[in-house]
Amino acid sequence: xxxxxxxxxxxxxxxxxxxxxxxxxxxxxxxxxxxxxxxxxxxxxxxxxxxxxxxxxxxxxxxxxxxxxxxxxxxxxxxxxxxxxxxxxxxxxxxxxxxxxxxxxxxxxxxxxxxxxxxxxxxxxxxxxxxxxxxxxxxxxxxxxxxxxxxxxxxxxxxxxxxxxxxxxxxxxxxxxxxxxxxxxxxxxxxxxxxxxxxxxxxxxxxxxxxxxxxxxxxxxxxxxxxxxxxxxxxxxxxxxxxxxxxxxxxxxxxxxxxxxxxxxxxxxxxxxxxxxxxxxxxxxxxxxxxxxxxxxxxxxxxxxxxxxxxxxxxxxxxxxxxxxxxxxxxxxxxxxxxxxxxxxxxxxxxxxxxxxxxxxxxxxxxxxxxxxxxxxxxxxxxxxxxxx
Ligand SMILES: [Zn+2]
Numbered sequence: 001x002x003x004x005x006x007x008x009x010x011x012x013x014x015x016x017x018x019x020x021x022x023x024x025x026x027x028x029x030x031x032x033x034x035x036x037x038x039x040x041x042x043x044x045x046x047x048x049x050x051x052x053x054x055x056x057x058x059x060x061x062x063x064x065x066x067x068x069x070x071x072x073x074x075x076x077x078x079x080x081x082x083x084x085x086x087x088x089x090x091x092x093x094x095x096x097x098x099x100x101x102x103x104x105x106x107x108x109x110x111x112x113x114x115x116x117x118x119x120x121x122x123x124x125x126x127x128x129x130x131x132x133x134x135x136x137x138x139x140x141x142x143x144x145x146x147x148x149x150x151x152x153x154x155x156x157x158x159x160x161x162x163x164x165x166x167x168x169x170x171x172x173x174x175x176x177x178x179x180x181x182x183x184x185x186x187x188x189x190x191x192x193x194x195x196x197x198x199x200x201x202x203x204x205x206x207x208x209x210x211x212x213x214x215x216x217x218x219x220x221x222x223x224x225x226x227x228x229x230x231x232x233x234x235x236x237x238x239x240x241x242x243x244x245x246x247x248x249x250x251x252x253x254x255x256x257x258x259x260x261x262x263x264x265x266x267x268x269x270x271x272x273x274x275x276x277x278x279x280x281x282x283x284x285x286x287x288x289x290x291x292x293x294x295x296x297x298x299x300x301x302x303x304x305x306x307x308x309x310x311x312x313x314x315x316x317x318x319x320x321x322x323x324x325x326x327x328x329x330x331x332x333x334x335x336x337x338x339x340x341x342x343x344x345x346x347x348x349x350x351x352x353x354x355x356x357x358x359x360x361x362x363x364x365x366x367x368x369x370x371x372x373x374x375x376x377x378x379x380x381x382x383x384x385x386x387x388x389x
Contacts, residue, residue: 011053061093069281101134152179280313
């Protein structure tokens with residue numbers, strides 16, 4: 001059997017070792033065989049399908065650890081296969097669909113259905129599992145969540161959710177200062193669920209105690225936590241301070257001021273920051289009034305807000321976040337893309353997130369304006385806006 005062979009030529013190729021002008025990426029089957037200046041592995045290219053990426057950036061597929069939906073499709077409605085189908089046009093090749101607070105019985109039912117969909121491996125972006133954002137959050141940092149559904153962490157309440165997820169629960173945002181959350185951190189890690197501090201009102205000391213228990217991830221730093229104060233650095237200060245912790249950040253240009261993004265990157269470096277979209281299900285829809293999680297939200301320009309004026313998720317997907325980091329914050333693309341590829345891949349120990357031999361062939365071509373033009377997932381072309389190449 002001849003394995004499917006594809007060679008991407010002439011593009012600006014981003015490898016872990018550096019950027020190669022006019023590089024070559026060779027894909028055999030579902031894996032990257034080589035990424036470099038030539039095609040050392042290939043004596044004979046006649047059998048290969050050649051993709052001419054002249055004038056394009058060639059980078060690893062983007063990985064979103066925190067997304068609630070897009071295009072009208074909502075993780076809270078179990079529409080994760082539809083999300084998987086929509087995401088490749090944004091350069092996203094893998095993602096963690098993320099739920100919001102809801103009654104426990106409702107959540108358990110939702111997770112069970114979602115687990116079945118994920119196990120069936122629908123086409124499109126790879127669904128890596130689930131991220132539970134709530135209900136174990138602080139009632140003092142609700143964000144757009146419905147406060148009625150928030151509760152302190154209790155292991156006996158978590159257990160049915162874990163069972164319903166059939167092992168697909170990979171990340172859980174929690175407030176470590178509430179209920180039994182602090183002592184649950186090592187147990188969650190043992191079960192393969194990554195605890196992430198978020199929607200938390202914890203003090204600096206409380207966060208440090210959680211880091212001692214193994215906490216190593218933070219949900220959308222700056223949002224749904226109180227601001228930095230020099231006498232009470234809080235969650236923001238503790239995440240800046242703790243090298244162990246990787247911080248998610250929303251880079252839609254609205255949730256976080258570009259200067260606060262720049263400061264975060266100076267304090268933690270891109271290697272310790274994960275770009276997320278936190279996209280709301282209405283991302284990509286026309287302006288107007290919608291409902292999400294039982295609440296009315298208004299989509300206007302680049303923001304989605306609840307009626308009381310709070311930001312309710314973002315409407316910018318991962319490609320838009322990358323554009324903010326490069327075009328507004330001024331980061332070189334090779335630094336910005338780390339936050340959208342290698343970092344999230346490392347967080348979930350995936351064989352993805354880099355153009356390197358043996359990695360999954362998840363590849364995105366971006367034009368000069370950093371708009372995705374072509375997306376490959378595990379060797380399959382799933383999005384192609386390059387007619388005639
Ligand atoms: Zn969220």
